[in-house]
Amino acid sequence: MSRPYRLLALGLPLLLLALAACSPLTALNALSPAGATDSVEGLAYGEGARRKLDVYRPRDQRGPAPVVVFFYGGNWVGGERGDYAFVGRALAARGIVTIVADYRLHPEVSYPDFLRDAAQAVAWAHREAARYGGDPRRLYVMGHSAGAYNAAMVALDERWLQEQGMATADLRGWIGLAGPYDFLPIENPTTKPVFHFPDTPPDSQPVRHVAAGTPPALLIAAHKDKLVEPERNTGQLAKLLRARQVPVRELYYGSVTHTTLVASIAAPLRWLAPTLDDVAAFVLKPGA
Template structure:
């Protein structure tokens, strides 16, 4: 076995660590610096509501990217962070990864705990998806190819919008308008709540049972791609991802599942970034295929 790949990876790690020490940058900022900025067009800080955090960024494929305008899928991606931390800017790498492959990508912020609690972040997520449905054609996407996607707490948001028709229904839309949903290491059945941040976000022990995505699985659910880490210590993949898949299959929903043993809870989404493809996985190709991209 050649040592060349190992040496290249070691050199990358050494360079990243050295840069961090010199500039006192966070890993997220280092990653952001390494992600290309010339592979997509950008619309930033677009309001999808009136609240300060109801803003989103749009990543648009370049004119030369396939597929042609009007046939492109649109992906609304929700970041994780236990509903208490996170912002859309940190996840630019997700927008770049998918837009450079030909998808229109929408990255919204949403209300976070402790200032906001369930169901505010679900309502914000639905409002952002409603904005995407209404603007898909203007953005050069196919209005019939709108997907919701999320990682960790963001996967919960995506699941609730895709499975529980109360949220889009209140806005005059429906989950039936979605072409599919993608969940990465999502919590879909987590009562009783043990995570301190989640306890606050869901007002435990007064958490409503209907706050759990698993309770909203029906035969009307959009086709689904579930991804998880086999040894995830933050979100149990057996109780959440595998159980969600079982319920969807029992309801007759088209569901695909992929688990990774060489990634962690955070590196599952980080692997999507071009500079971090070598971490394991790969995570991006199944997503690209699910979206119908070449």
């Protein structure tokens, strides 16, 4: 039996028991110990309960570490930063200061307010990361699903960081996991009011903002994604970036779905895909 399947056989009963007792994300957090990492939780980057973030950092780092700001998915209507502690711990254990940020959701807000929140969180990281061992000169933005959309728009559309006194050039790169980058006309009934359908602005789409000189990208998707079509979104965006000479790495995994792609970052599910390895390699590559 191969090593991944031995690990699966050993860990699956425990994982199934945890999933039965609580939500899947809570289980992943419970089965993803902090290890040699520390966290500071509930820091405000703006006003209100949804403008807060948690910082995860390596315990014994040597010198300033790269910084990743992570935004979770949830179709812009749900999600909590605490549910994604496993992402913060995993990246911090690889030597990356990681910030997991909340942002306001519909119906409290709609497009583009959550992008202003995302940019504000990134600006906080640029300003404050050094306090937590981070190097603001090596700043990345990352997200999954709706969070990948947020990351893409912050990295590609100058408007949002400019409002914070920054530029997309202040980012060393960005990472998108199963992101929706081209979804007009909107078909999902939950998403329609978020983007003012049928009057959705065309420039709400990340593919409209690809230009030479935008930050390098790592785009990862699942072949089996039934929610965000990988070729139209990840594939098309990668093609547009390459056409403008923007460095991009495009990866597709065969053993994950839209949801388990981000879950594969957690220790119990890393046998599914090398998501953590590929993200860490992108952020920690020599010269980055």
